[in-house]
Amino acid sequence: MTTTAENTAGTGGRARPVLLTVDDDPGVSRAVARDLRRRYGERYRVVRASSGEEALAALRELKLRGDAVVAVLADYRMPQMNGIEFLEQAMDLFPRARRALLTAYADTDAAIQAINLVDVDHYLLKPWEPPEEKLYPVVDAMVEMWLASPEAAVQDVRIVGHHWSAPSFAVRDFLARNAVPYRWYSAEEPEGRRLLDAAGAGPDDVPVVVPPGGRPLVAPTEAELAAAVGLTVEPSAEFYDLVVVGGGPAGLGAAVYGASEGLRTVLVERQATGGQAGQSSRIENYLGFPDGVSGGQLADRARRQAAKFGAEVLTARKVAALDTQGPARVVRFADGGCIAAHAVVLATGVSYRKLEAEGADGFTGRGVYYGSAITEAASCAGEDVYVVGGANSAGQSAVFFARHARSVTLLVRGPSLEASMSHYLVQQLAAIPNVAVRTGTTVVAARGGDHLEELDLRDATGAVETVPSSHLFVFIGAAPRTEWLDGVVARDGLGFLPTGPDLLVDGARPPGWRLERDPYLLESSVPGVFVAGDVRAQSVKRVASAVGEGAMAVTLVHRYLGER
Incomplete structure (x- = not known):
């Protein structure tokens, strides 16, 4: 790492952002650092490492200090850990840092693979002489992309x-x-x-x-x-072609396809894009990512993709009502504001159900967490962690926290994991020595002082055991967020939204339906209001199907708009 004087020079005492270069060839490493310092040295620190492990150690130190990393340039052919493997791990530490792979001509196939695998922004063929033509334009582009990101x-x-x-x-x-x-x-x-x-x-x-x-x-x-902190909370207009409510995979899919196909699109999210999938530490069965991708990374890529096509993304805006005013569909916010559009896609997803255990509510955010709560990973070091749930999200969380905690115990109400969890994940859990699976087990009580300290667990025989624990992560059930639609859009007995053929009762269209056609496949009981993802009745609860439904909903929006 550089000296303290180099760290703060030219920044009024604040550390300059970092350009990191990784190459096991000392001559190439010096050349890269020399060329980068020549052009960027006044504004950025140039840090170089001779291996992937050394570079990851540098990144961890930068992360702990709160420093920013603008771009990472990694050689593809390195022993122990190649450039693609390094960049994949670097993304977990600095997901907004721009990435470039240094390759020889013979490795261009690997570079192209890396663009899909770890979202590499560019690849550079060695040698890059002269740098003014072959190196600096690429780094300039990465710096500009980083400066336009929220991290900057x-x-x-x-x-x-x-x-x-x-x-x-x-x-x-x-x-x-x-x-x-x-x-x-x-x-x-x-x-x-x-x-x-x-x-x-x-x-x-x-x-x-x-x-x-x-x-x-x-x-x-x-x-x-x-x-x-610079997130967008106010819409730029009062009327759009398409309003997407919910920023999970289905909503992001609808926003990307809507904006890319010329619709003026705004996505409204009450907390953070990604939904439940965005909280997954690792999704390994999503098409095109053979080595897996974290939910946060997937959501970030989709968000940037939507923005590239011109979609607006509003954060921290809770939707409270939906009205129809002639051909307009009006989305009303809980704070009194509203926006309108020709069409709406409802992609509000589902939330985890509350744990029905004595005392659990009082420890929410103080030891009891709904979802992965990855920010708690460091505090789990050396602790005994419990995860409640038997589906993929619970399994992924157990795998993640096993890297940090002394032990992870997965508590499953049912008799086995096989009925509710993907086969690959069941096998992963079985191979991790500090993960235990307890089937037929429920949490019946939570106790502690200023935070969670112990749990009461009941097994299938009815016996209750008290165990010490400061961290409990809950992944149970799926509660749709649709109360605000009651009386406007038809809901089933569980609160999910039926669409298309599911709305027809003995061939009769839903009450109030005034069009001379049946509802489209993903259309709700209100014409021009479509449903995608987990909130739709009878949907397949998978990321890929949610993205597909978001895209399909946009196709149906075009068909609906063509009728007007």
Whole structure:
């Protein structure tokens, strides 16, 4: 790593963003660093490493210090860990850093593969002389892409809070799920106290969020937090061709295809794009990613893809109602605002059901977490972690936390995993030595002081065992978020939204249907309002099918608009 003087030069005391280069050939490594410093040395630090492991160690140190990484250039042919394998792991540390693979002409096939596998932005053929023609234009493009990303704008967001505070966890989780980098300070540590003093706040006022160059926010709402860190919360227009409600795989698919096909499109998400899939630590059965991809990475790519085609993405806006006003479909927000469109795609997904265990509600965000809560990974080191659920999301979480915790126990209500979990994941779990699976087991009580400390577990015989644990991650059931549609769009007994043929009863169209045709395949009981993804009745609960339904819904939107 570079010296402290180099770290802060030209930044008024703040570390300059980093350009990282990795090559096991010392001569090539020096040449890359020399050429990069010649052009970018005044604005960026150039850090070089001689292996993938050395580079990952450097990235981990940069991450801990809160420094920003602009771009990573990695040689393809390196021993122990090649460039593609390194970039895949580097993405988990700095997902918004731009990536380039250095290859020989014979390795161009590998470079093309890397574009799909780890979202490589460019590949460079060695040698790249002269750099003015072959190196700098590529690096310039990567720097410009990074400068346009949220990381460049909000790299110094700081949070002061208490670890076992539910509001503090909610702020960290919101920023992490929206891929906004931040630095975390405990209210008990000196720097945390200094920030609280500067903000005119005390330990009881946490969480306190200090955005760069902005006023401190004390216990902010999600909308206030989103606006402060540069996320879009206000629409640019009052009327669109298409409003997509929900930012999971189905909603992102609809936004990408809607915008790419010329529809003025806005996506509205109440918390963070990605939905439940966005919280998955590793999705390994999604087409085109043979080595897997994290849900966060997949959501980030889809979000950037939607933005590239011109779709707007509104974050931290909760939708409260849907109205029809003649040919317009009006989406109303909980804060009183609204937007309208010719057509709407409902892709609100599902949420995890609450754990019905005595005392569990009181520990939400203080030891009991719904979803993976990846921000808690570091605090699980050396701990005994419990995961509730028997589907893929629970299995993926168990695999992830096994890398950090002393032990992970998967609690499954049913008699086995095979009926609810993919075969590949069952095999993975069986091969991890610190993962145990307890079938026929439920959580009946949670206890502790300021945070979760122990659980009562009931087995299939009715016997109850008390176990110590500070972390419980819950992945049970699927509750659709459709109460706000009651009385407007037809719902089934569980709250899911039937579409197309499922709306016909003895051949009769749904009440209030005034068109002379039957509802289209993904159309709800309201003409021009379509449904995609997990919230649709009888849908297949998989990422690929949700993306496909989002795309199909846009095709049907075009057909509907053609009727007008």
